[in-house]
Amino acid sequence: MxxxxxxxxxxxxxxxxxxxxxxxxxxxxxxxxxxxxxxxxxxxxxxxxxxxxxxxxxxxxxxxxGLAGKNKLEAARADMFVEVIEEARSKYIPWVHVLIGWKQGDKDELFNQIVEAAYKTPAAVFEKYLKQNGTGWIVGDSLTWADLVAAEYFDKGMVYGRPDVLDGFPFVKALTIRVFELPNIxxxxxxxxxxxx
CATH class of the missing domain: 3.40.30.10 (Glutaredoxin)
Known part of the structure; x- marks a missing residue:
């Protein structure tokens, strides 16, 4: 995994x-x-x-x-956005267990019942702040680990859940693409x- x-x-x-x-x-x-x-x-x-x-x-x-932010305030804000993802991630564990075969169940039904909100709720937060920040990154004007955490999280929703789960969140989609297009990534x-x- x-x-x-x-x-x-x-x-x-x-x-x-x-x-x-x-x-x-x-x-x-x-x-x-x-x-x-x-x-x-x-x-x-x-x-x-x-x-x-x-x-x-x-x-x-x-x-x-050098991915924590350019100063302590940026570092704290990067941590803040990582915590948004961590809080949402904890809500989809039953779906993951079905998805990987540890438990029985309907993965699509579980996604619709509990997981979709676990993606759309943080997506709404990131959409708001990405738009507000205006740099293409969630904190400041450069990449932080919060962008990497977000891209990984939101990508999983589209790959393993539903490709349309982030429809209506163009800034979040753009961030995910931008991160995954970084040469080293x-x-x-x-x-x-x-x-x-």
């Missing part, structure tokens, strides 16, 4: 920094789960120190590679393995 680790991969890609991407199947996961800090992934290991939780990992990498996407989600 692209999963919650994809934000870190996008940040590494944009920064042009090599890293080891350890992916695993369900059998290996059973063996290594107990070794993870909170029994979850993603986990980033830096010089022997492990960092768990995707938002903490993303914020660390954004600060390391585009290069990464061209070699990204297929995923269930």
């Amino acid at each position: 692209r999963g919650r680790g994809e934000t870190a991969r996008l940040i590494f890609a944009q920064a042009g920094v090599d890293y080891t991407d350890h992916r695993f199947g369900s059998e290996e996961w059973k063996e290594i789960k107990g070794d993870m800090p909170f029994g979850q992934v993603p986990v980033l290991e830096v010089d022997g120190t492990e960092i768990a939780q995707s938002t903490a990992i993303g914020r660390y990498l954004a600060n390391e590679f 585009k290069k990464y996407l061209a070699t990204r393995p297929p995923a269930l989600f």
Whole structure:
């Protein structure tokens, strides 16, 4: 799965920094789960120190590679928009479990019942602030990790949910396209393995 680790991969890609991407199947996961800090992934290991939780990992990498914002106020606003996505993401877990085959159910019906709102609610927020900001980015006049998180999130809604889920949100669609057209991101996407989600 692209999963919650994809934000870190996008940040590494944009920064042009090599890293080891350890992916695993369900059998290996059973063996290594107990070794993870909170029994979850993603986990980033830096010089022997492990960092768990995707938002903490993303914020660390954004600060390391100049994608946190140009000052503390921009950094706080980038974090604010990341939290909008994180809050929405937590609402679609039952759909993901059906989508990837962990549980039984009608994925399309679930999408219509609970997931569509999990995309349209944050899309409305991003649409408003992208329009207001007027730079094509959600914070300031340059790319931040909030743009990467948003592009990854909204893309999943269109790819795994419904292609029309973002109809009516042209600024959000434009942001997603703009992020995925960045040379380093585009290069990464061209070699990204297929995923269930």
